[in-house]
Amino acid sequence: xxLTFSLCLIHAIKTGVGTxxxxxxxxxxxxxxxxxxxxxxxxxRYGAFTVMVFDVPLVIGVAWxxxxxSVRTFTRALSVPEWARPVIDALLVLTVDLSMDAIxxxxxxxxxxxxxxxxxxxxxWANFWAWSWVVFSFSAGLRxxxxxxxxxxxxxxxxxxxxxxxxxxxxxxxxxxNWVPRVLYESTVAGLFIMMxxxxxxxxxxxxxxxxxxxxxVALIQHxxxxxxxxxxxxxxxxxxxxxxxxxxxxxxxxxxxSTDLRRILAVTLRHQ
Numbered sequence: 001x002x003l004t005f006s007l008c009l010i011h012a013i014k015t016g017v018g019t020x021x022x023x024x025x026x027x028x029x030x031x032x033x034x035x036x037x038x039x040x041x042x043x044x045r046y047g048a049f050t051v052m053v054f055d056v057p058l059v060i061g062v063a064w065x066x067x068x069x070s071v072r073t074f075t076r077a078l079s080v081p082e083w084a085r086p087v088i089d090a091l092l093v094l095t096v097d098l099s100m101d102a103i104x105x106x107x108x109x110x111x112x113x114x115x116x117x118x119x120x121x122x123x124x125w126a127n128f129w130a131w132s133w134v135v136f137s138f139s140a141g142l143r144x145x146x147x148x149x150x151x152x153x154x155x156x157x158x159x160x161x162x163x164x165x166x167x168x169x170x171x172x173x174x175x176x177x178n179w180v181p182r183v184l185y186e187s188t189v190a191g192l193f194i195m196m197x198x199x200x201x202x203x204x205x206x207x208x209x210x211x212x213x214x215x216x217x218v219a220l221i222q223h224x225x226x227x228x229x230x231x232x233x234x235x236x237x238x239x240x241x242x243x244x245x246x247x248x249x250x251x252x253x254x255x256x257x258x259s260t261d262l263r264r265i266l267a268v269t270l271r272h273q
Contacts, residue, residue, distance in 0.1 A: 001059045008066045018154040023069045025158030030064025033169045047108045074215035079208040086139035090132035099246035103230045126176045129189045137168030216257030223250040
């Protein structure tokens with residue numbers, strides 16, 4: 001995460017003060033949403049990390065901020081309506097969690113308290129909806145408040161996005177825990193994701209211009225770390241299906257973020273042959 005944060009911070013500094021504030025707001029939002037969710041739901045707890053902000057590791061806030069910041073640099077390059085970008089942001093970040101979360105709980109980073117056989121390799125299905133909603137809420141709030149450029153959007157949009165994001169997360173938590181019957185968790189989460197993926201398929205996003213490489217760098221750092229940790233610890237060799245999922249998510253990241261580079265490499269290779 002130190003490497004990831006360094007990449008994002010250097011990128012933000014080069015871009016301007018507004019983007020630095022957006023990155024820092026994302027990190028603060030990550031800490032606030034975790035603190036709020038732990039107290040609202042009491043559904044999980046973190047292990048012992050070096051630097052803690054109450055009962056949330058500082059690195060978790062950094063991870064949220066960097067993931068949201070980096071993926072937004074990619075979706076800005078897509079030829080889709082502005083309102084659709086937060087949905088794509090959410091789906092892209094979710095590909096990280098599908099492999100990360102099940103490995104992280106086995107490394108002692110956090111604990112859902114349900115056992116390692118519960119639902120998705122020990123991770124509640126509702127967590128994946130929460131992940132997508134976290135990213136969507138902050139991204140949508142930031143894009144909405146930054147619609148008109150100026151000093152107010154530069155300084156106030158990051159703060160407003162934090163407020164919108166935290167309120168959105170808490171509302172989603174309330175919906176999941178008190179309004180959706182437990183027996184309908186899986187079908188509800190599946191239905192929501194089918195709608196989101198269907199929206200993306202209908203929009204058929206294309207690159208309007210070359211995307212910033214930052215999103216691909218951050219995603220690959222995350223996938224490489226957890227894939228390596230899972231293999232070295234023996235977690236992925238003990239759960240072959242999770243290994244398949246991790247490799248698949250890694251491949252998706254390569255295809256999505258580096259498809260242009262891969263096509264160029266393939267073309268050069270074929271020419272030499």
